[in-house]
Amino acid sequence: DTGVSQDPRHKITKRGQNVTFRCDPISEHNRLYWYRQTLGQGPEFLTYFQNEAQLEKSRLLSDRFSAERPKGSFSTLEIQRTEQGDSAMYLCASNPNRSRADTQYFGPGTRLTVL
Amino acid sequence: AQKVTQAQTEISVVEKEDVTLDCVYETRDTTYYLFWYKQPPSGELVFLIRRNSFDEQNEISGRYSWNFQKSTSSFNFTITASQVVDSAVYFCALSEARRGAQKLVFGQGTRLTINP
Numbered sequence: 001d002t003g004v005s006q007d008p009r010h011k012i013t014k015r016g017q018n019v020t021f022r023c024d025p026i027s028e029h030n031r032l033y034w035y036r037q038t039l040g041q042g043p044e045f046l047t048y049f050q051n052e053a054q055l056e057k058s059r060l061l062s063d064r065f066s067a068e069r070p071k072g073s074f075s076t077l078e079i080q081r082t083e084q085g086d087s088a089m090y091l092c093a094s095n096p097n098r099s100r101a102d103t104q105y106f107g108p109g110t111r112l113t114v115l
Numbered sequence: 116a117q118k119v120t121q122a123q124t125e126i127s128v129v130e131k132e133d134v135t136l137d138c139v140y141e142t143r144d145t146t147y148y149l150f151w152y153k154q155p156p157s158g159e160l161v162f163l164i165r166r167n168s169f170d171e172q173n174e175i176s177g178r179y180s181w182n183f184q185k186s187t188s189s190f191n192f193t194i195t196a197s198q199v200v201d202s203a204v205y206f207c208a209l210s211e212a213r214r215g216a217q218k219l220v221f222g223q224g225t226r227l228t229i230n231p
Binding site for chain 1: 119150152157158159160161162165206208217218219220221222223224
C-alpha cells in the first residue's frame, strides 16, 4: 500500500518568488489536509479537501496561499511572493473519511527555505 | 477552544530506562479523539495510537503504553525499556469529532533522546 507522497522534499527559493508543492494522498482517501510546521513547533492546520471541494481554510492561510485538488486526487499548494516567514515544513495528510475517528496519515513533507 | 500542552520540551535518558511523555488537553466537546505521532529525523509523522473520549481503557502495544485519564484531561505515553531507535520528537494531538474538518490540533512536541 503506497503512502502519502510529497514533491519536492526540499525547496530553496528567494524572497518574492512563487513556489508550488504537490501532494499525492493514499489511493481512495477522499480527505486531504495541509499543515505547516515551523521549527520546534507542532504542525498547524492550513486547509482540507473532501474530494475536490476545499471545505475549510485556516486564518494562517493568507491571500498569498492557494490550494487546489482539481480531480479529487492529488493536491497542490502554491505560495506567491514568498516571504522569509514562509520558511517551514509543509505536511500533507489524508484519510478515508469513513468515520469521524479516521486517522490521518502523513507524507514526508516539503521543507521550504526562503532566502 | 482546543488546546494540547506537552510541557516537556526535551527528555534525555539512557537506553533501557522507562520514560513517560506527558500530554494535557483542553476541549469543550464531549466527543473527541486523541492521537500520538512520532516524528523521526526524516520528518515524516508516524501514527502510533488513536483513542476516543469514551474509551478510557489503557492500552499496551509492545514496549509502548498509553494512560488516558479523562478526569485530569491527560493522555500520557510510556516507553518501557527504551531503545536508541525510539529517539524522535513525539506529538500528542486532539481532534473534535463533531466538527466537519476533523482537523488535528497538535502539542508542541517532546524531543526524546535515548543515549546508548
